[in-house]
Amino acid sequence: MTLSDDQDMAARAERARKVQDFTRSELFDRTFREGMELVEETAAYLDGEGRRDSKMLSRSAALAYAAESMKLTTRLMQIASWLLVQRAVRENDMTAETACEPRYRLNDRKIESQPSHAELPIALVEYLVRSEKLFDRALYLDRRMYLEAPEEQPQNAVLSQLGLLEAAFKG
Numbered sequence: 001m002t003l004s005d006d007q008d009m010a011a012r013a014e015r016a017r018k019v020q021d022f023t024r025s026e027l028f029d030r031t032f033r034e035g036m037e038l039v040e041e042t043a044a045y046l047d048g049e050g051r052r053d054s055k056m057l058s059r060s061a062a063l064a065y066a067a068e069s070m071k072l073t074t075r076l077m078q079i080a081s082w083l084l085v086q087r088a089v090r091e092n093d094m095t096a097e098t099a100c101e102p103r104y105r106l107n108d109r110k111i112e113s114q115p116s117h118a119e120l121p122i123a124l125v126e127y128l129v130r131s132e133k134l135f136d137r138a139l140y141l142d143r144r145m146y147l148e149a150p151e152e153q154p155q156n157a158v159l160s161q162l163g164l165l166e167a168a169f170k171g
Contacts (some may be wrong), residue, residue: 016096018145023090031141035083035134039076042127046073053121064117068124075109075131079138082106099146106142109135 022028046069054065085104088094098104109132 012097015100015146019086019089019096019099022141022145023086027141028086028090031134031137032083032087035076035079035138038127038130038134039080042072042076042131045123045127050121050124053123057119057121061117061119065120065124068116068120068128072124072128072131075135078106079131079135082138082142105146106135106139108139 050069054062054069057065082104085094085099089096089099
């Protein structure tokens with residue numbers, strides 16, 4: 001095993017520790033609760049009041065409503081899936097290393113400055129804004145846990161020099 005392999009293993013262990021710390025935190029509990037409540041509230045709105053609101057819109061606004069509600073539900077499902085993966089790590093149903101796989105991670109989203117149509121119901125716009133804020137927070141947490149390099153540990157000067165010598169004589 002080389003020094004590089006040891007560093008890689010240490011980095012993975014540090015990442016796993018970060019993930020475990022987060023999933024056992026009050027921040028995770030609040031974020032999970034907020035995410036699941038937003039999913040339920042949005043579903044109730046889209047199935048009830050939102051459906052009624054959309055029937056009163058002009059044709060172009062109704063098309064925009066359909067597009068925005070699709071974006072909203074997709075975003076919420078991404079958030080819910082990510083939160084459920086973190087909960088699986090918390091409950092030891094999944095390892096932090098597995099959760100690091102790209103298929104379990106959040107992708108960047110396209111930032112939109114405003115809704116696609118001025119006539120959209122204010123309730124839908126509010127759900128869009130809330131979901132964007134929650135997504136941005138989850139994305140920030142995702143990047144902090146899974147992408148950012150762990151803090152550099154002070155290196156042992158002797159091991160560092162040995163590593164340089166080893167590299168020089170291999171070439």
